[in-house]
Amino acid sequence: MYSSGFRLSVSGCDSIIKKKLQLYGDKYPSVQLFFTPRPSRDFDVCVISGFEVIEVFENRKTKMEYFPPIIAFGPVEVMPAAIAAGCSDFLCEPWSTVELFERARRCLGDSAVYAGNLCIVSGVEGQLSVYDADGGLHKMRLPMREYEIYRLFAGNRGEYFDRESIIRLLTPPDSTVELQGSRAADMHISRLRRRINRLLVEAGGNAADNPVITVSGHGWGIVSQA
Incomplete structure (x- = not known):
């Protein structure tokens, strides 16, 4: 298992899902898990409600390309509009914690390159990021x-x-x-x-x-x- 990996933010989920993600996250030591009020360029993959994706990105006032890969979640009826708004993937309810972690890792695609026991993540605006064994973040543009x-x-x-x-x-x-x-x-x-x-x-x-x-x-x- 790699000692360092990528930063995953999750927004808009209830306390029960948060607890499950925290418990299951121990099986993914290469993932730095954060619970945030909204998606941000400070992370490598963002997970948010499909309703929020539609509200924030559908009108294009906020450009999706300025953000890392975004995974939306919600009822299946929301999927078409969320995908049209530009999210990278969609989790249909009910979804499992392992599904979220695996899809997040897949979303990185060629953005994640392993170097020994470290993971280099290429993000927006020409930035490379590496996380050390203690979770410290090292960046280079x-x-x-x-x-x-x-x-x-x-x-x-x-x-x-x-x-x-x-x-x-x-x-x-x-x-x-x-x-x-x-x-x-x-x-x-x-x-x-x-x-x-x-x-x-x-x-x-x-x-x-x-x-x-x-x-x-x-x-x-x-x-x-x-």
Whole structure:
């Protein structure tokens, strides 16, 4: 079991469900569980009532893309409107605590990358987060190009990219601006690895566990993870 994981906030549930989540949460030591009045960008996954999703996001006064993945819960009749409002997943009542934890973990998708016994979570606005063994939070904001490269690797684990393919994939078809120079990809990846090394060490981890690796003859990437 990984010692550190992601921050999960739950809003709008009654005291009985809170108690069940607290008890079952002991089986998920990699999850930092919080009960909050509303969703926030301070967390990696947010769970809220489907009615609140509709009220807050349906009119688009608050943009869903500014938030981490949101899981809504409620009666099945609410599901279509909640999904249309933009939630990532929906829990139909009655739902179990294990279902919530497993769906939350699945919602992270390629946002969660394991490095030794630590978990790196990529969030909004180019931010990487790691939680140490004591639950302490360590953050780092990446420059745009480095974040794009990291997300490319995280979303294609087990695939490796040479410098030409990285430049091609990260340059929009209609753009006149490229990753300048044949060694630009090397430079960005070198800086990305150094930043991740520093983040892991700050969180009590080992720089040798950096998930961004070089495969001779193939390029760079992140190894497949179970």
